[in-house]
Amino acid sequence: MTDSQSSYRQIIKSTSVFGGVHVFNIVISLIKSKFIALWIGPAGVGMIGLFNSTLNLISSFTNAGIETSGVKAISASEKDPGLLAKEFSILKRLVWISGIIGAVLVALCSPILSRISFGNEDQTLAFGLISLTLLFKQLTAGRLVLLQGLSKIQFLAKANLYGNIIGLLISLPLYYFFKIDGIVPSILFSSFAAMIVAFYFSKKITIEKVKLSNKEVIIEGKHLILLGFSLSFIGLLTTLSSYLLQVFISNYKDIAEVGFYSAGMTILNTYVGIIFTAMATDYYPRLAKICSDSIQVKKMVTQQSIVAVLLLTPIVVAFLIFAPYVIQILYSKEFLPIVPLVCWGILGMIIKAVSWSMGYILIAKGDSKLFVKTSIGFNSIFLITNVLGYYFFGLFGLGITFLVNYGIHFFGLKVIVSRQYGFGFDKTFYKIFVCCIVLCAATFLSLNVELTVLKYILTSILFLTSIWFSFTELNKRLHFKDFLSRKNK
DSSP states (O other): OOHHHHHHHHHHHHHHHHHHHHHHHHHHHHHHHHHHHHHHHHHHHHHHHHHHHHHHHHHHHHSTTHHHHHHHHHHHTTTOHHHHHHHHHHHHHHHHHHHHHHHHHHHHTHHHHHHHHHSSSTTHHHHHHHTHHHHHHHHHHHHHHHHHHTTOHHHHHHHHHHHHHHHHHHHHHHHHHHGGGGHHHHHHHHHHHHHHHHHHHHTTSOOOOOOOOHHHHHHHTHHHHHHHHHHHHHHHHHHHHHHHHHHHHHHHSOHHHHHHHHHHHHIIIIITOHHHHHIIIIIHHHHHHTTTOHHHHHHHHHHHHHHHHHHHHHHHHHHHHHHHHHHHHHSOGGGGGGHHHHHHHHHTHHHHHHHHHHHHHHHHTTOHHHHHHHHHHHHHHHHHHHHHHHHHHHHHHHHHHHHHHHHHHHHHHHHHHHHHHOOOOOHHHHHHHHHHHHHHHHHHHHTTOSSHHHHHHHHHHHHHHHHHHHHHHHHHHHOHHHHHHHHHO
């Protein structure tokens, strides 16, 4: 087996593991979203979206980017037990400090947050209560960072899966009996349960204990803190852009419209996010280990991009064909207005997969200044174009601007990594990339065919073609027959 085959198989392995978990999580989200939509309606979904967006905004400001910089530090020290123990000790201290700061900040600012998010102070107590989730989530992140940095894929997958299952079992009774009043306890108890599960699986890894003073934590963890704060600022920008867009939608129209937006984003980012989940959990740590070798970086990014594009294409084609039915199953008929948003937005997922693959180069190399500059630019464009798109064309306009933004992100990053690191894709990649885009675009256009029989024939042919093309191209790199034979042995 060649090194190239081994690398492709590692990508497929991690994608299949996290993909399998993601499928279960999708089922969990499907059940949860369905009952939430039925029991509390678009307005309730909008409230959940605003609560989560506000918490994510504060968290992006206070978590110091530890989730990402911590993975780089842990993965780099994997082969040195003493250094690993020190890095993990620093990590544990920092997540406690950042988690407490985040929780206290939300609690103190709860009246202001309520006025900004909902236009009044009615949700002051709610924000005060859910402030604890920032501490729980940060402690959870610290444990998951350890699993991710050490590439403990099975433990990491189980921690995510079991945490979501327990969260579902907690949330459903609360929404059923208390309706909208169940939102706050559901958010609070679900995050606590996820923390307990993460602690359970991280305890399975034996790491020697190291006692460090606060001064030593600051000195020894300087590299982690500096990179982390840069990434934290970037996360803040991303969350702030999304939050401001939701606030604009809420004030320009109403909170139900925010519910439609949140539902559309959930479909795009969660139900079609299998590839991105694997990319964030396995691809990034592997890339961080070889970031100093430009040849290996080019090889790994290209391989990851090819696999991501080939796996996503049949998913995108299927979602385009069945979008109205999927939305009714996931939510209800009330949410059918988001069909244009989902269809236009999902076209950009193929482009997003490649731009994300390139974007991790900047993080893996620790080039925080460049990453901050690019993030400010991209997030500014994101916010401006989406506000204009919604202002003039509503949800339909948001779908178009999301596709446009994915394109801008791809071409912008392509120029940056090419000039800064000499990175570039080969002709083989572009051939696959263009074919996949053409298949998705053709499917999108065929949906507008008025003759029903012809439309069904065209979409069926395109769906089968997308499966055949993806399977054929993956088989060239993986040799499925040999791969399955080895697995059986």
